[in-house]
Amino acid sequence: GENVEQHPSTLSVQEGDSAVIKCTYSDSASNYFPWYKQELGKRPQLIIDIRSNVGEKKDQRIAVTLNKTAKHFSLHITETQPEDSAVYFCAASSWGKLQFGAGTQVVVTP
Amino acid sequence: SAVISQKPSRDICQRGTSLTIQCQVDSQVTMMFWYRQQPGQSLTLIATANQGSEATYESGFVIDKFPISRPNLTFSTLTVSNMSPEDSSIYLCSVGGRGTTSTDTQYFGPGTRLTVL
Numbered sequence: 001g002e003n004v005e006q007h008p009s010t011l012s013v014q015e016g017d018s019a020v021i022k023c024t025y026s027d028s029a030s031n032y033f034p035w036y037k038q039e040l041g042k043r044p045q046l047i048i049d050i051r052s053n054v055g056e057k058k059d060q061r062i063a064v065t066l067n068k069t070a071k072h073f074s075l076h077i078t079e080t081q082p083e084d085s086a087v088y089f090c091a092a093s094s095w096g097k098l099q100f101g102a103g104t105q106v107v108v109t110p
Numbered sequence: 111s112a113v114i115s116q117k118p119s120r121d122i123c124q125r126g127t128s129l130t131i132q133c134q135v136d137s138q139v140t141m142m143f144w145y146r147q148q149p150g151q152s153l154t155l156i157a158t159a160n161q162g163s164e165a166t167y168e169s170g171f172v173i174d175k176f177p178i179s180r181p182n183l184t185f186s187t188l189t190v191s192n193m194s195p196e197d198s199s200i201y202l203c204s205v206g207g208r209g210t211t212s213t214d215t216q217y218f219g220p221g222t223r224l225t226v227l
Contacts, residue, residue, distance in 0.1 A: 103152050
């Protein structure tokens with residue numbers, strides 16, 4: 001089955017700097033890659049996603065890139081703000097089922 | 111997007127008992143899933159709730175322990191049976207495949223925080 005690895009497990013950034021989280025997947029059949037943000041005590045919220053026929057997608061301060069050949073995808077957050085502090089999960093989907101990475105705790109310090 | 115609710119939001123239960131968690135969506139959805147999220151951990155898929163047929167369970171999860179119902183396109187239940195402290199976790203339902211969106215996109219309910227003593 002699918003295996004998703006996510007790095008780093010924790011990331012501390014200064015407000016205004018950029019944050020990058022990287023994930024790799026194992027199943028070449030995976031074709032959909034969402035990113036979720038989970039604040040403490042809250043549900044995971046979909047923040048951006050990308051499909052296998054697209055290499056990059058951007059939404060304001062967040063962007064996701066996908067390298068199908070290398071089987072890795074990344075989340076980029078620019079101009080980080082304190083409200084970006086949360087746990088971020090990547091996931092890979094094949095046949096409608098999501099396999100999640102272990103998560104990255106992002107802390108943005110003022 | 112769909113409004114997803116879960117009941118109860120939290121519960122404290124005694125070992126050996128069972129708890130049924132409800133997931134309600136305000137619109138018909140194709141796919142409903144149940145996940146477990148242990149404290150400080152990632153999300154693990156328990157099963158896919160299939161409308162009108164038995165749920166499809168992931169490796170490590172069995173129907174006797176986690177029976178699931180899906181009587182229609184807006185509602186599902188997950189029962190955690192014969193609970194032990196190891197079942198203490200957050201249980202989340204998710205929905206997908208609404209309208210013209212892809213069957214892949216999933217949105218999560220608020221979760222049920224279960225503590226087993």
